[in-house]
Amino acid sequence: MDSAVSVVVPAVKVTALSKTFGCCKALDDVSIDIRPGEMVALIGASGSGKSTLLRHIAGLARGDGDRGSIEVDGRPMQTLGRLAQGVRKNRSGIGFVFQQFNLVGRLPVFTNVLTGSLARMPLWRSLSGFFPRAERELAIEALERVGILDKAWVRASALSGGQQQRAAIARTLVQKARIILADEPIASLDPESSRRVMEILARINAEDGTTVVVSLHQVDFATRYCPRAIALKTGAVVYDGPSAQLTPDLLRNLYGSQAEELTAARSTAMSSAAFITDPDVLSAAIAVH
Ligand SMILES: Nc1ncnc2c1ncn2[C@@H]1O[C@H](COP(=O)(O)OP(=O)(O)OP(=O)(O)O)[C@@H](O)[C@H]1O
Numbered sequence: 614m615d616s617a618v619s620v621v622v623p624a625v626k627v628t629a630l631s632k633t634f635g636c637c638k639a640l641d642d643v644s645i646d647i648r649p650g651e652m653v654a655l656i657g658a659s660g661s662g663k664s665t666l667l668r669h670i671a672g673l674a675r676g677d678g679d680r681g682s683i684e685v686d687g688r689p690m691q692t693l694g695r696l697a698q699g700v701r702k703n704r705s706g707i708g709f710v711f712q713q714f715n716l717v718g719r720l721p722v723f724t725n726v727l728t729g730s731l732a733r734m735p736l737w738r739s740l741s742g743f744f745p746r747a748e749r750e751l752a753i754e755a756l757e758r759v760g761i762l763d764k765a766w767v768r769a770s771a772l773s774g775g776q777q778q779r780a781a782i783a784r785t786l787v788q789k790a791r792i793i794l795a796d797e798p799i800a801s802l803d804p805e806s807s808r809r810v811m812e813i814l815a816r817i818n819a820e821d822g823t824t825v826v827v828s829l830h831q832v833d834f835a836t837r838y839c840p841r842a843i844a845l846k847t848g849a850v851v852y853d854g855p856s857a858q859l860t861p862d863l864l865r866n867l868y869g870s871q872a873e874e875l876t877a878a879r880s881t882a883m884s885s886a887a888f889i890t891d892p893d894v895l896s897a898a899i900a901v902h
Pocket residue numbers: 634637638639657658659660661662663664665666797
């Protein structure tokens with residue numbers, strides 16, 4: 614036996630995490646380990662706990678206090694319902710992609726993408742609104758990678774839903790996120806835009822080794838782009854393994870009568886946008902121009 618076997622620190626380690634809202638358990642004793650560089654789909658019916666789990670991993674919500682912990686890159690995010698010291702700093706390595714993009718609609722795409730660097734900057738610098746040349750170059754590079762460099766100076770609100778989502782992903786590149794948590798990033802996109810967004814996430818995962826955890830309603834996208842799937846049902850993990858081995862029985866158990874519909878590409882195309890109004894982010898971003 615090789616005594617020099619190196620121990621891989623999980624990118625995400627969730628141990629015995631539960632979350633109760635009033636009378637209902639949104640998360641029920643969840644334990645998962647995600648290795649660095651994995652691309653994992655989080656699947657399950659509406660209300661099964663996918664968003665709640667992602668928000669906990671990102672340090673945006675606290676679990677029940679009796680047991681449970683979360684570590685990201687080996688650093689504690691929360692233990693027994695308390696956020697760890699330094700959670701803000703740890704959060705800077707986590708890029709969060711939302712279903713509704715969370716861009717500042719009246720600002721140019723470039724500025725929105727540039728705000729990704731705020732997470733890495735000391736507070737004084739972010740308030741000064743000064744973005745060094747290197748950060749601007751990074752933003753240009755990120756826009757090029759997601760294929761919307763030609764939209765750099767267009768107002769974010771003028772982009773299609775798919776383009777806005779690509780801008781949101783570019784922002785995580787500027788953030789230099791080691792982990793991307795994407796919460797239903799394609800739920801409001803048409804099939805072609807969904808495919809492009811998933812391909813971009815898969816490319817970032819493959820080329821940069823970025824760990825990607827993406828919650829998805831569409832099982833066919835999960836199996837196509839994510840080698841591993843974790844399935845939640847009423848807050849509990851009911852499957853954790855290769856997405857290629859998700860069986861029709863399991864999918865029926867997860868989604869009931871919706872199962873077949875969710876494995877076929879959806880045809881509904883709609884896009885909408887919700888915008889952040891955080892005054893600090895806004896003023897810093899506005900000051901660039
Ligand atoms: N802030 C909250 N207050 C009360 N209950 C909540 C809150 N957030 C989530 N829940 C409940 O927790 C459960 C899990 O919700 P969650 O949004 O995580 O599910 P989901 O799998 O992401 O659903 P969807 O696919 O519809 O987004 C649901 O029963 C939901 O109603």
